[in-house]
Amino acid sequence: EVQLVESGGGLVQPGGSLRLSCVASGFTFSTYWMSWVRQAPGKGLEWVANIGQDGSDRYYVDSVKGRFTISRDNGKNSLYLQMNSLRAEDTAVYYCARDQTEAVDHYMDVWGKGTTVSVSS
């Protein structure tokens, strides 16, 4: 069964840090782009960052550039999101997602259940 399981969320004070993890199973992790997507309370889905198969290509939404770092360990089938200098507006459920890249098509086709990050004093 194809599966993504996130962990690492929690309550953190503004300015603090958290590291999210996502463990993949049921597919060859190293051959896929991977993304982090978040959803603030009562809001829609927002792409946060993605990373290429070997980790050399990384992209971020403007609001997290310089504060968040996406990374992966293909030997451990794991995806990470290091979040520093956290702000209240980073409060959200964070989802790990598998990217499908087919020629010019690029879309997400597998989702984890999410991990909740709350930034508050």
Next chain:
Amino acid sequence: QLVLTQSPSASASLGASVKLTCTLSSGHSSYAIAWHQQQPEKGPRYLMRLKSDGSHTKGDGIPDRFSGSSSGAERYLTISSLQSEDEADYYCQTWQVFGGGTKLTVL
């Protein structure tokens, strides 16, 4: 700039059909999109990939009641024989962009 536009809400009766729309911004009408369903208090679920020619590939276990079609820059998700569990938010997505979502109410 790539933008996906969805109506905020839609409603239809139990057992009826509904057609949701996602519109690609100018210059991007050839892009494929994905449709995702998010039931209340749950994470997103991939429904299908939908190409500009209307061909679509559904995810594992997605019922035949869900289908997709395309016309120009418009991408459609049709749900037939509506059931109560279809009440959810539906998002279209391509590359790093999501539509704003459509909240579907089953009456």
